[in-house]
Amino acid sequence: MGNSGHQLTRNLQIKPREFNEHKTICFRSYNMTFSCLTRMKAYRSPWQNLYSTSQTTVDSNEVKTFLALAHKWWDEQGIFAPLHSMNDLRVPFIRDNLLKTSASHQQGKPLSGMKILDVGCGGGLLTEPLGRLGASVTGIDPVAENIKIAQHHKSFDPVLDERIEYKVCSLEEIVNDTAEVFDAVVASEVVEHVIDLELFIQCCYQVLKPGGSLFITTINKTQLSYALGIVFSEQIMGLVPKGTHTWEKFVSPEKLESILEPNGLLVHTVAGMIYNPFSGYWHWSDNTSLNYAAHAVKSSAQERPEPAAAALQGDAETLHANASSSRVNMKS
Amino acid sequence: MAARTGSMTGLLCVRWWSSAPLAAGRLSLAACRRWAGSSADTVYDVVVSGGGLVGAAMACALGHDIHFRDKKILLLEAGPKKVLEKLSDTYSNRVSSISPGSATLLSSFGAWDHICNMRCKAFRRMQVWDSCSEALIMFDRDNLDDMGYIVENDVIMCALTKQLEAVADRVRVLYRSKAVDYAWPAPFSMTDSSPWVQITLGDGSTLQTKLLIGADGHNSGVRRAAGIQNVSWTYDQSAVVATLHLSEATENNVAWQRFLPSGPIALLPLSDTLSSLVWSTSHDHAAELVSMGEEEFVDAINSAFVRIPCPATGGRGKGVIVQWSDANHTDFVDSASTMLRYVVTLLKPTRVSARQLPPSIAKVDAKSRALFPLGLGHAAEYVRPRVALIGDAAHRVHPLAGQGVNMGFGDISSLVHHLSTAAFNGKDLGEDSGSMSHLAGYETDRQRHNTALLAATDLLKRLYSTNATPLVLLRTWGLQATNAVSPLKEQIMAFASK
Numbered sequence: 001m002g003n004s005g006h007q008l009t010r011n012l013q014i015k016p017r018e019f020n021e022h023k024t025i026c027f028r029s030y031n032m033t034f035s036c037l038t039r040m041k042a043y044r045s046p047w048q049n050l051y052s053t054s055q056t057t058v059d060s061n062e063v064k065t066f067l068a069l070a071h072k073w074w075d076e077q078g079i080f081a082p083l084h085s086m087n088d089l090r091v092p093f094i095r096d097n098l099l100k101t102s103a104s105h106q107q108g109k110p111l112s113g114m115k116i117l118d119v120g121c122g123g124g125l126l127t128e129p130l131g132r133l134g135a136s137v138t139g140i141d142p143v144a145e146n147i148k149i150a151q152h153h154k155s156f157d158p159v160l161d162e163r164i165e166y167k168v169c170s171l172e173e174i175v176n177d178t179a180e181v182f183d184a185v186v187a188s189e190v191v192e193h194v195i196d197l198e199l200f201i202q203c204c205y206q207v208l209k210p211g212g213s214l215f216i217t218t219i220n221k222t223q224l225s226y227a228l229g230i231v232f233s234e235q236i237m238g239l240v241p242k243g244t245h246t247w248e249k250f251v252s253p254e255k256l257e258s259i260l261e262p263n264g265l266l267v268h269t270v271a272g273m274i275y276n277p278f279s280g281y282w283h284w285s286d287n288t289s290l291n292y293a294a295h296a297v298k299s300s301a302q303e304r305p306e307p308a309a310a311a312l313q314g315d316a317e318t319l320h321a322n323a324s325s326s327r328v329n330m331k332s
Numbered sequence: 333m334a335a336r337t338g339s340m341t342g343l344l345c346v347r348w349w350s351s352a353p354l355a356a357g358r359l360s361l362a363a364c365r366r367w368a369g370s371s372a373d374t375v376y377d378v379v380v381s382g383g384g385l386v387g388a389a390m391a392c393a394l395g396h397d398i399h400f401r402d403k404k405i406l407l408l409e410a411g412p413k414k415v416l417e418k419l420s421d422t423y424s425n426r427v428s429s430i431s432p433g434s435a436t437l438l439s440s441f442g443a444w445d446h447i448c449n450m451r452c453k454a455f456r457r458m459q460v461w462d463s464c465s466e467a468l469i470m471f472d473r474d475n476l477d478d479m480g481y482i483v484e485n486d487v488i489m490c491a492l493t494k495q496l497e498a499v500a501d502r503v504r505v506l507y508r509s510k511a512v513d514y515a516w517p518a519p520f521s522m523t524d525s526s527p528w529v530q531i532t533l534g535d536g537s538t539l540q541t542k543l544l545i546g547a548d549g550h551n552s553g554v555r556r557a558a559g560i561q562n563v564s565w566t567y568d569q570s571a572v573v574a575t576l577h578l579s580e581a582t583e584n585n586v587a588w589q590r591f592l593p594s595g596p597i598a599l600l601p602l603s604d605t606l607s608s609l610v611w612s613t614s615h616d617h618a619a620e621l622v623s624m625g626e627e628e629f630v631d632a633i634n635s636a637f638v639r640i641p642c643p644a645t646g647g648r649g650k651g652v653i654v655q656w657s658d659a660n661h662t663d664f665v666d667s668a669s670t671m672l673r674y675v676v677t678l679l680k681p682t683r684v685s686a687r688q689l690p691p692s693i694a695k696v697d698a699k700s701r702a703l704f705p706l707g708l709g710h711a712a713e714y715v716r717p718r719v720a721l722i723g724d725a726a727h728r729v730h731p732l733a734g735q736g737v738n739m740g741f742g743d744i745s746s747l748v749h750h751l752s753t754a755a756f757n758g759k760d761l762g763e764d765s766g767s768m769s770h771l772a773g774y775e776t777d778r779q780r781h782n783t784a785l786l787a788a789t790d791l792l793k794r795l796y797s798t799n800a801t802p803l804v805l806l807r808t809w810g811l812q813a814t815n816a817v818s819p820l821k822e823q824i825m826a827f828a829s830k
Contacts, residue, residue: 129758131374
C-alpha cells in the first residue's frame with residue numbers, strides 16, 4: 001500500500017506537466033492513446049497483472065487517479081457532490097426509458113425484474129438508486145478500492161445487499177460469461193476514461209439482451225468543454241480533482257453515434273445536461289456542448305446484424321466491414 | 333435480550349480483529365463495528381413515533397402510497413390499541429374541525445368513507461363576533477359547499493386504525509411501545525457505524541430506521557433528542573370542552589364563535605340536537621366552570637353568547653366571573669362602528685349581514701366537562717438529517733381558529749408528496765442531498781404556511797384579549813371592513829381550508 005502510495009503521488013505530480021507538454025505538441029487523440037499505452041507498459045502496478053489480454057479498455061492512469069479519491073465517494077458535500085446531484089437527472093432518465101420498454105411493472109418497484117449492469121460504478125452512487133427501484137444490479141469497476149467502498153456502503157441496507165452485486169473487473173473480462181444477460185447497461189461518466197471506445201461499445205453490445213438499452217452519460221469534446229470542463233472545473237474552481245479528465249478522450253455525440261450504430265445500437269435519445277456550480281444542481285438542456293446523456297437500444301432478434309464473434313479478438317476492422325454498408329458513415 | 337447478546341458478540345469480534353496484524357487494508361474497515369447488534373436489528377424505511385391523529389394518519393398515508401409498496405414502515409404508539417366495537421350513543425367531548433383540505437387527505441387513503449359512515453357533521457356558515465362592540469363577520473360559501481366538518485377525535489382514530497389494518501403488510505404498528513432513546517448516525521466519516529437512526533424502546537429492544545418522523549405531540553421527545561430549538565410559551569388560558577344539548581332541534585349547520593374579554597367561546601354543531609363547546613378562558617374561570625353545577629354552567633354559556641360584558645371587569649380577566657352589564661356598549665365604540673356601517677352600506681348597498689343568535693342550550697352531558705391548558709409552540713427547524721417533525725411536535729396553536737389538527741394534516745400532505753417523489757427517484761429517504769432535497773422542500777413549504785397561520789392566530793388572541801378602547805376600535809373596524817370585502821373573506825376561507 002505504501003509503495004503504490006508513493007507511485008501515486010509521483011503520477012499526480014507528473015501528470016499536469018506532461019499534459020501541458022502534450023497540449024503544445026498536438027491535440028490528436030490517437031497520439032494520446034498511444035502514449036497512454038506506452039505509459040501502461042512502463043508503470044506496472046498490481047492491478048495490471050490481472051489483465052491477461054493485451055486488449056483492454058482500462059487506462060491505468062485513470063485507475064490511479066480514482067484510487068486517491070476512493071474514500072470520498074459517499075461524502076455528499078465533498079468532491080463527488082456533482083455526481084451525487086447528477087442522480088436527479090440520470091436516475092429518472094434511466095427509469096423512464098426502461099419503463100417505456102417494459103409492458104408492465106410492479107407498483108413501488110418500477111424496475112423490478114430487470115437486470116442492469118453498471119460499468120465503472122465507482123462507489124456505487126448510481127448503482128444504489130437503481131437497486132432501490134427494484135432492479136438487480138451488477139456493479140463493476142477496475143479499481144478494487146472503489147468496489148470495497150461500494151460493498152461497505154450497501155452492506156448496511158439489507159434490501160440493497162440482496163439486489164446489488166459488485167465485482168472488481170473490467171467490462172471485457174465478463175463479456176464471455178454474461179453474453180446477452182442484461183436488460184440495460186449503464187456507463188455513466190465512463191466513456192471519457194476508457195482507452196478503446198470501439199471495444200468498449202462492442203462489449204456492451206455483447207452483454208445486452210436483444211432490445212436491451214445502453215445508457216451513456218459523458219462529456220462532449222468542444223472548445224467550451226475544454227474551457228469549462230478542464231480549465232474552469234479542474235484548475236480554477238477545483239470542482240473536479242485535477243487530472244480526472246483528459247480533453248482528448250472526451251467524446252462528441254456524433255462520434256459516439258458513429259461508433260454505436262455500426263455496432264448494432266440504435267440511438268434513441270441524446271439530451272444535454274448543464275451543471276450550475278453555484279447552486280449545485282443539474283438541469284436538462286437542448287445544448288449538448290458540455291455534458292450529455294444518450295440512450296441507445298440494441299436491435300432486437302429480427303433485425304440482428306451478423307454475430308459479432310470476432311469482436312473480442314480485436315478485429316474491429318472486420319466488424320466495420322461486416323456492418324451493413326448502407327448505413328451512413330459518420331463524421332469523426 | 334437478543335440485542336445484549338448481539339453486542340457482546342460484537343465486542344468479542346472487535347477484540348479478536350484488533351489483535352490480528354492488519355496486513356491487508358480491507359480488514360481494518362470490518363474490525364471496528366460499534367453496534368454488532370445492528371446487523372440483527374430490523375432496518376425500517378420510515379418509523380413514525382407517536383400514534384395520535386397526525387402520527388396514525390402519516391403512517392396510513394405512506395402505507396397507501398404507490399411508491400411505498402415495497403418499503404417497511406413502523407408506527408410506534410405508547411398507548412393501547414383503541415378498538416371501537418360499536419359507536420357509543422354519547423358523543424365524545426374532544427372534537428376537531430376538519431377543513432375540506434384535510435378531508436381530501438383523509439379520503440385519499442380511504443379513511444373519510446369510514447368517518448362518514450360513523451358520524452360527522454358538516455357546517456356551512458361561521459359567525460364570529462365581538463362582545464365589546466357590534467362588529468361581526470360571517471363566513472359562508474355562496475355555493476352552499478361545506479365549509480368544514482366537525483368530527484369526534486375517537487371517530488377519526490377508529491377510521492385511521494381500520495385503514496392501517498388494511499395495509500398491515502407494509503405498515504407495522506407497535507402499541508404500548510414508547511421510544512426511550514434515539515441514537516443519531518455519525519456524520520460522514522470512514523467509521524464503520526451504521527448510517528441509520530437507532531431507536532431503543534421501553535422494553536430494551538432496538539430497531540433502526542432510515543427516516544424518523546416525530547409526531548409525538550407538543551412535548552415531543554424526538555424534537556428534544558434531535559436538539560431542535562422550540563419557541564414556546566403558555567397562554568394564561570385553559571380550554572373548557574363539553575357536549576351540550578340544544579333547547580330545540582334545528583338544522584344546526586352554523587359554527588358560532590364570540591370573543592369575550594376573557595377569551596373566545598365557540599359552539600360547534602355535532603348533530604341536530606347536540607353541539608360541542610370550546611371555551612377558552614382564564615385558568616381560574618375554567619376551573620370554576622368545570623366544577624360548578626350543571627344549571628349554573630348552562631346559564632353561564634347562554635349568557636356568554638348573548639349578554640354584554642361589563643367593561644370594568646373585562647380586561648385580562650384574571651379569576652373573576654364575567655359580570656354582565658345591562659347597559660349598552662361604550663358609546664364611543666358603538667358610534668364609531670355605526671359610522672363605519674353607514675360607509676359600508678353606501679359603498680356596498682346590497683350586502684346586509686344581520687346578526688343571528690346561536691341556539692340556546694338546555695343541558696350539558698354529564699361527565700363531559702373537561703379542561704386542558706393552552707399554549708403556543710413552534711419548532712425552529714422541522715427537519716434534520718434523517719428526522720422530520722409533523723403535527724403538534726412542530727407547531728402548537730390556540731384553538732380559536734380551529735386549525736391545530738388541520739395544520740398537522742397539511743404537514744402530512746406535503747411530506748408524503750415529497751417522500752413519494754424521492755422514493756420514485758430511488759433516493760435514500762433520510763438523506764437530504766441533491767437538488768430535489770425532499771426534506772428541505774417539505775420544511776420550506778410548511779414553515780411558510782404554518783408561521784403565517786401561527787402569527788395570525790396569536791395576534792388575534794392578543795387583540796381580542798383586551799378591553800382597551802383603541803384596540804377595541806381597531807378590531808371593530810377591522811372586523812367590519814373584512815366582512816364587507818368579500819374577496820378578502822374568500823382568501824381567508826381558502827387559506828384556512830387548505
